[in-house]
Amino acid sequence: MSDVIAQLAAIVGEHNVILGEEQTPFLTDWLGKYRGRALAVVRPGSVDEVSAVMALCAEWNVPVVPQGGNTSLSGGATPDRTGEAVLLSLARMNRVRAVDPVGNTITVDAGVVLANVHTAASTADRFFPLSLGAEGSCTIGGNLAANAGGVAVLRYGTMRELTLGLEVVLSDGRVWDGLTALRKDNTGYALRDLFIGSEGTLGVITGAVLKLFPVPRARATAFVAVQDVNAALALLSIVRARGGDRLTAFEFMTGDTIALILKHVSGTRLPLETLPPAAVLMELSDTDDEVALIGRLEEVLASTIESGLVLDGALAQDGTQSKAFWRIREGVSEALVREGMAAKHDVSVPTAALGAFVALADAGVKAALPGVRPIVFGHLGDGNLHYNLLPPVGLDQGRWTAEMPALTRLGPVVT
Amino acid sequence: MSDVIAQLAAIVGEHNVILGEEQTPFLTDWLGKYRGRALAVVRPGSVDEVSAVMALCAEWNVPVVPQGGNTSLSGGATPDRTGEAVLLSLARMNRVRAVDPVGNTITVDAGVVLANVHTAASTADRFFPLSLGAEGSCTIGGNLAANAGGVAVLRYGTMRELTLGLEVVLSDGRVWDGLTALRKDNTGYALRDLFIGSEGTLGVITGAVLKLFPVPRARATAFVAVQDVNAALALLSIVRARGGDRLTAFEFMTGDTIALILKHVSGTRLPLETLPPAAVLMELSDTDDEVALIGRLEEVLASTIESGLVLDGALAQDGTQSKAFWRIREGVSEALVREGMAAKHDVSVPTAALGAFVALADAGVKAALPGVRPIVFGHLGDGNLHYNLLPPVGLDQGRWTAEMPALTRLGPVVT
Numbered sequence: 104m105s106d107v108i109a110q111l112a113a114i115v116g117e118h119n120v121i122l123g124e125e126q127t128p129f130l131t132d133w134l135g136k137y138r139g140r141a142l143a144v145v146r147p148g149s150v151d152e153v154s155a156v157m158a159l160c161a162e163w164n165v166p167v168v169p170q171g172g173n174t175s176l177s178g179g180a181t182p183d184r185t186g187e188a189v190l191l192s193l194a195r196m197n198r199v200r201a202v203d204p205v206g207n208t209i210t211v212d213a214g215v216v217l218a219n220v221h222t223a224a225s226t227a228d229r230f231f232p233l234s235l236g237a238e239g240s241c242t243i244g245g246n247l248a249a250n251a252g253g254v255a256v257l258r259y260g261t262m263r264e265l266t267l268g269l270e271v272v273l274s275d276g277r278v279w280d281g282l283t284a285l286r287k288d289n290t291g292y293a294l295r296d297l298f299i300g301s302e303g304t305l306g307v308i309t310g311a312v313l314k315l316f317p318v319p320r321a322r323a324t325a326f327v328a329v330q331d332v333n334a335a336l337a338l339l340s341i342v343r344a345r346g347g348d349r350l351t352a353f354e355f356m357t358g359d360t361i362a363l364i365l366k367h368v369s370g371t372r373l374p375l376e377t378l379p380p381a382a383v384l385m386e387l388s389d390t391d392d393e394v395a396l397i398g399r400l401e402e403v404l405a406s407t408i409e410s411g412l413v414l415d416g417a418l419a420q421d422g423t424q425s426k427a428f429w430r431i432r433e434g435v436s437e438a439l440v441r442e443g444m445a446a447k448h449d450v451s452v453p454t455a456a457l458g459a460f461v462a463l464a465d466a467g468v469k470a471a472l473p474g475v476r477p478i479v480f481g482h483l484g485d486g487n488l489h490y491n492l493l494p495p496v497g498l499d500q501g502r503w504t505a506e507m508p509a510l511t512r513l514g515p516v517v518t
Numbered sequence: 519m520s521d522v523i524a525q526l527a528a529i530v531g532e533h534n535v536i537l538g539e540e541q542t543p544f545l546t547d548w549l550g551k552y553r554g555r556a557l558a559v560v561r562p563g564s565v566d567e568v569s570a571v572m573a574l575c576a577e578w579n580v581p582v583v584p585q586g587g588n589t590s591l592s593g594g595a596t597p598d599r600t601g602e603a604v605l606l607s608l609a610r611m612n613r614v615r616a617v618d619p620v621g622n623t624i625t626v627d628a629g630v631v632l633a634n635v636h637t638a639a640s641t642a643d644r645f646f647p648l649s650l651g652a653e654g655s656c657t658i659g660g661n662l663a664a665n666a667g668g669v670a671v672l673r674y675g676t677m678r679e680l681t682l683g684l685e686v687v688l689s690d691g692r693v694w695d696g697l698t699a700l701r702k703d704n705t706g707y708a709l710r711d712l713f714i715g716s717e718g719t720l721g722v723i724t725g726a727v728l729k730l731f732p733v734p735r736a737r738a739t740a741f742v743a744v745q746d747v748n749a750a751l752a753l754l755s756i757v758r759a760r761g762g763d764r765l766t767a768f769e770f771m772t773g774d775t776i777a778l779i780l781k782h783v784s785g786t787r788l789p790l791e792t793l794p795p796a797a798v799l800m801e802l803s804d805t806d807d808e809v810a811l812i813g814r815l816e817e818v819l820a821s822t823i824e825s826g827l828v829l830d831g832a833l834a835q836d837g838t839q840s841k842a843f844w845r846i847r848e849g850v851s852e853a854l855v856r857e858g859m860a861a862k863h864d865v866s867v868p869t870a871a872l873g874a875f876v877a878l879a880d881a882g883v884k885a886a887l888p889g890v891r892p893i894v895f896g897h898l899g900d901g902n903l904h905y906n907l908l909p910p911v912g913l914d915q916g917r918w919t920a921e922m923p924a925l926t927r928l929g930p931v932v933t
Contacts, residue, residue, distance in 0.1 A: 203868070203869075203870055204755075205751060205755065205869055205870040206868050206869035206870045206901065207758075207869070208868075228759075249704070250702075250704050250708075252702050256701075256702065258763075260679065261702055263708070263711075264675065264679055284868040284869075284901075285866040285867070285868065285901055286671075286866070286869065286899070286900035286901045286902065287665075287667050287671065287676055287866050287897075287900045287901070287902045288866055289664070289665050289715050289866075290866075292712050292715070292716055292720075293665075293678070293711040293712060293714065293715055294712075296708040296711035296712075297707050297708060297709075297711075297712070299708065300704050300707070300708055301707055305707075316762075317758050317759050317762045317763075318759075319762070336620060340619070340620065343622075343732050344643075344732050344733075344805065345805060345806070346805065347731075347732045347734070347763075347804060347805030348673075348732075348762075348763040348764075348805075349763075389762060390759065390760060390761065390762030390763075391760070395810075451700040451701070451702050451703055451704075451705075452700070453618070453621050453623075453699040453700065454618075454620055454621035454622070454699075454701065455618055455620040455621045482702075484701070485701035485702045486621065486699075486700055486701045486702070487701065487702045
C-alpha cells in the first residue's frame with residue numbers, strides 16, 4: 104500500500120497526501136455520529152490531478168470517498184472503518200472559473216464553498232439562490248452530489264434546477280465534459296442529471312456551470328404561529344396564490360423544535376408572546392419595491408389572523424429583525440447536536456399527505472418508545488420534512504442507539 | 519406479418535389497428551416534409567395495452583415509432599419508408615387522471631392535448647405554464663419526449679423542470695413506475711430525466727405528474743423594435759433586473775420574419791409605424807395588480823427608448839391587443855409553411871454568444887448561396903434560436919433540397 108501512497112504523492116504533491124492523526128477532521132462527520140478510517144486523505148488541486156488519482160485507485164482497486172466541506176449529516180462523506188479507502192478532498196479546488204452576467208451563469212470548481220458563490224454572484228450584481236445552514240462550509244460539489252434543496256427551493260428548485268452543466272471525473276479517470284452553459288440543451292440523453300444526486304457513486308464532480316438570477320432587493324419576512332402542519336399547508340396555499348413567485352421560503356417548525364432552539368442557540372428570541380404549537384417562517388422577495396411587498400405580506404397576515412388560521416404573527420420591521428427570525432430556523436442543527444444524538448430522517452411526502460404523515464409517525468414512534476421527542480421542521484412547500492427523534496429524557500445512550508433503527512423503520516407510507 | 523397484426527388487434531381491438539389509406543395522416547409530419555410507411559397504426563387505450571403492444575413488438579422484432587399529436591417539425595414521429603414499423607399513437611390515452619390543488623400537481627395520460635392540461639389546471643384555479651404554437655394539438659407525451667420549451671421557459675423552464683414523475687413502458691413491455699408527486703425526490707438515480715428529451719428512444723411515456731403554479735392574473739405585453747440580437751440581449755438584461763420573475767416571455771424576431779408573418783397570416787398587423795430591423799415581444803406577468811405591472815413595463819420602455827436601445831414600441835392596452843401581439847409570434851410556423859420549405863435549425867448557444875452566432879451564420883449561408891433568406895426568431899432568454907433558411911426567390915425545389923444539407927453543416931461553433 105505504501106506504493107499507492109507514493110504514487111498518490113507523485114500526483115498531488117507530498118504535502119497534499121495526509122496520513123496519521125492529521126486525518127481526523129476528514130474522517131468524522133459533522134454530527135460526530137460517523138467515524139471512519141482512510142488509507143490516505145488526498146487533496147488534488149486540479150481536474151487532471153483528480154483524473155490521475157481516480158485512474159490510480161481504479162488500477163489498485165482502492166475505494167474512493169469524495170468529500171467537499173464535510174458538512175454531511177448522514178455520513179455520506181465519511182469512509183468506512185476498514186481504512187482501505189482514499190478520502191478524496193476537493194477542498195483545494197476552490198476557484199470561481201468565470202462569471203457571465205449576460206448569460207446569467209457562474210462556472211466554479213466543485214470545491215468552492217457555497218457562500219463564496221453567493222459573493223461572486225453578488226459582485227456581478229447577480230444572485231445564486233441555494234441557501235442552507237452550512238453555506239459557510241459546504242461546497243458546490245457536495246450540494247450537487249446530494250441534490251441539495253435549502254430554504255429557497257420553493258421558488259428556485261433544488262441544485263438540479265440550478266445547474267446547467269457539469270464536469271465529472273469517472274471512476275477510471277476519464278473526464279466527462281458536460282460543462283455546457285446552454286439554457287436548453289436537448290442534445291443526447293440528460294446524463295448530467297444522473298450525476299446530480301448520485302452522492303458521488305457515479306463519478307467525482309469537479310466543476311459546474313450554475314444559473315444566476317436577478318438580485319432580490321426587497322424582502323418581507325414573517326414568523327407566524329399555527330396549530331399544525333395542516334394549518335400551515337392551508338396558509339401556504341393562500342400565500343402562494345397571493346404572492347406567486349415572490350414566496351421564496353416557507354419553513355415549518357413544531358413548538359418542540361422552537362423550544363429546543365431557544366434553549367441551545369445563543370441570541371435566539373421568540374418573536375411571539377407564547378410558544379406556539381407550531382410556526383412558519385415565511386419570506387417574500389422581489390426585485391424592488393419593499394414597501395409594497397411588506398404591505399402585501401401584512402394584508403395576508405391580517406386576513407389569516409382574522410379567519411383564525413394564523414394564531415399570532417410577527418412581521419420583521421427591518422433587516423435585523425428578519426435576520427433574527429432566520430437565526431431561529433438556522434439554529435436547528437446546532438440545537439439538535441447540543442441536545443444529544445437524534446435519529447434523523449429527511450422525508451419527502453406528497454404535499455397533501457404531510458399532515459397524515461406527521462400524525463401517523465408521531466403516533467407510531469410514541470407508542471413504540473414512550474417519551475421519545477419528535478423534532479419536526481422543514482421546507483413545507485416542497486413536501487420535504489426533517490422528521491428527527493430525540494431520546495426520552497434520561498434514556499441511556501446505549502439503549503437509544505439500539506432503539507433507533509426500529510423507530511426509523513416505523514416510518515409510515517403515505518401516498 | 520398478418521400474425522402480428524392479428525395479435526395487435528387482439529390487444530387493442532380491431533378498430534384501433536389502422537391499415538391502408540386511413541394511415542396517411544399518421545405517416546406525414548406536420549410540415550409535410552417527411553413521409554413514411556407503417557405495418558400498422560396502433561391506438562392503445564391504456565398502459566396495459568401499451569405494455570402488451572411493446573412486448574409483442576419486441577418478440578417479433580418489430581420497430582415501434584411512438585406518436586402523440588403528430589406536430590413534430592423534425593420528423594421525430596414519422597416512421598421510415600420501409601413499412602416495417604408499428605406507429606404507436608397515444609392519442610386515445612387522453613385522460614386527466616388527477617388534479618391536486620394542495621400539492622400543486624396534475625397527473626395525466628401522455629396523450630392529453632396540452633391545451634386540455636391548461637383547461638384542467640384552470641378549473642382548479644391553477645396554472646400550467648408550458649405554452650407553444652401547437653398547444654391545441656400537441657400532447658404531453660410529445661412535449662416530454664422533446665423536452666419542449668415554449669414561450670414561458672424563461673420563467674418556468676422546459677418540460678424537465680415542469681415534471682415531477684413519469685410512467686414509462688420500456689421496449690420489452692415492462693412498466694417503469696416513476697409516477698411520483700414528490701417535489702424533492704433524492705431516492706436513487708434520476709432515471710426520469712433520461713426519458714425526458716429522449717425522443718421515445720428509451721421507452722414510451724404513458725403518464726406524467728406535472729407541476730402547477732398560481733394563476734398569473736395580471737399581464738403586461740409590449741412589442742418593441744430593436745436593432746439586432748445584441749440590442750435585444752441588452753434590453754433583456756434591463757428588463758430582467760427590473761422585472762425579475764415577472765418576465766415570462768422575451769421573444770425575438772428579425773424584421774424579415776415579421777414581414778413573412780404579416781404576408782401570410784391573416785389578421786396580423788404590425789403594431790409599429792414601420793417594419794423594424796428586429797423586434798421583441800415581451801410579457802411580464804404577476805399574480806395580481808395589473809396596473810402596477812403595466813406601469814413597470816411602461817417605465818422600462820420609456821427609459822430604453824430614451825437611451826436609444828429601443829427604437830419604437832407598443833404597449834398592449836388590453837387583452838385583445840396583447841392577443842394581437844402574440845398572434846404575430848405564434849403565426850411564424852404557419853408563415854414558414856406557406857412560403858415554402860425551410861431548412862430548420864433549433865439552435866442553443868450560450869446567451870452571450872447569440873449575437874456572434876447570428877452574424878457568423880448569416881455571413882456563412884449568404885456567401886454559400888446568395889439570396890438565401892434567414893428567418894430568425896426564438897426564446898432569447900434561453901439562448902434558444904430558431905435559425906431557419908428559406909430558398910432564394912425563384913430557386914427551384916430540387917436545387918434547394920440539394921443545397922439544404924450543406925447549408926445546415928455551415929452552422930458555426932460559438933462558445
